[in-house]
Amino acid sequence: DAGVTQSPTHLIKTRGQQVTLRCSPISGHKSVSWYQQVLGQGPQFIFQYYEKEERGRGNFPDRFSARQFPNYSSELNVNALLLGDSALYLCASSLGGEAYGYTFGSGTRLTVV
Amino acid sequence: DQQVKQNSPSLSVQEGRISILNCDYTNSMFDYFLxxxxxxxxxxxxxxxxxxxxxxxxxxxxxxxxxxxxxxLSLHIVPSQPGDSAVYFCAATTLYGNEKLTFGTGTRLTIIP
Structure with a gap:
């Protein structure tokens, strides 16, 4: 069975650019959450979506946005990239949005130069 | 405000011995830990x-x-095996009405053969 898949696995962007990260949840999972993991820190909650509706938002600026599609896949967008946005971006899916039921993907490593 | 703390960034343990990883939290609303x-x-x-x-x-x-x-809270691994070498994160949430996990900063465990 396919797990949570994220694309791309790595990318390099320049300050000020925009980036879109993609996530496909486990089949049957209706909720997707996004986390940012900066080097040396634990993952930090960015967003959760359930049935295409935003269910929760972490303490991130408006440059960060996301959406969920009818097939439950999701995109995370970050505008006006800063050096500090360099991180591993993790997507997690769960059946009904319960945080204790998460399965994480392998992440997208974003480097901003 | 770090609500979940792992104060040991790293830990080395001999293969076969017990590994003990520790985690502290400050938010008394947390009722589920992972x-x-x-x-x-x-x-x-x-x-x-x-x-x-x-x-x-x-x-x-x-x-x-x-x-x-x-x-x-603490995690005990007995007996420790080389494959246990990894970074371990403690996370906390509430069972109802919460859509996110709050993570600690992680402990890097190294099992010495």
Whole structure:
């Protein structure tokens, strides 16, 4: 069975650019959450979506946005990239949005130069 | 405000001995706790969890202990094996009405053969 898949696995962007990260949840999972993991820190909650509706938002600026599609896949967008946005971006899916039921993907490593 | 803390960034343990990883939390609303294991270039993998109505949960070589009065939990791995070498994250959430996990900063465990 396919797990949570994220694309791309790595990318390099320049300050000020925009980036879109993609996530496909486990089949049957209706909720997707996004986390940012900066080097040396634990993952930090960015967003959760359930049935295409935003269910929760972490303490991130408006440059960060996301959406969920009818097939439950999701995109995370970050505008006006800063050096500090360099991180591993993790997507997690769960059946009904319960945080204790998460399965994480392998992440997208974003480097901003 | 770091609500979940792992004060030991690293730990080295001899193969076959017990590994003890510690975690403290400050938010008394947390009632469900999880441990994740993370290898490089992979997402966190769920290891074991515990509800606040319990003080101990076992799964094979892994045992999690919860001391609610001290707001402290620990993960015991016995016996430690080389494949246990990874970064371990403690995470906390509430069972109802919460859409996110709050993670600690992680402990890098190295098992010495």
């Amino acid at each position: 441990w994740y294991k993370k290898y490089p270039a992979e997402g966190p993998t769920f290891l074991i969890s515990i509800s606040s109505i319990k003080d101990k949960n076992e799964d094979g070589r892994f045992t999690v202990f919860l001391n609610k009065s001290a707001k402290h």
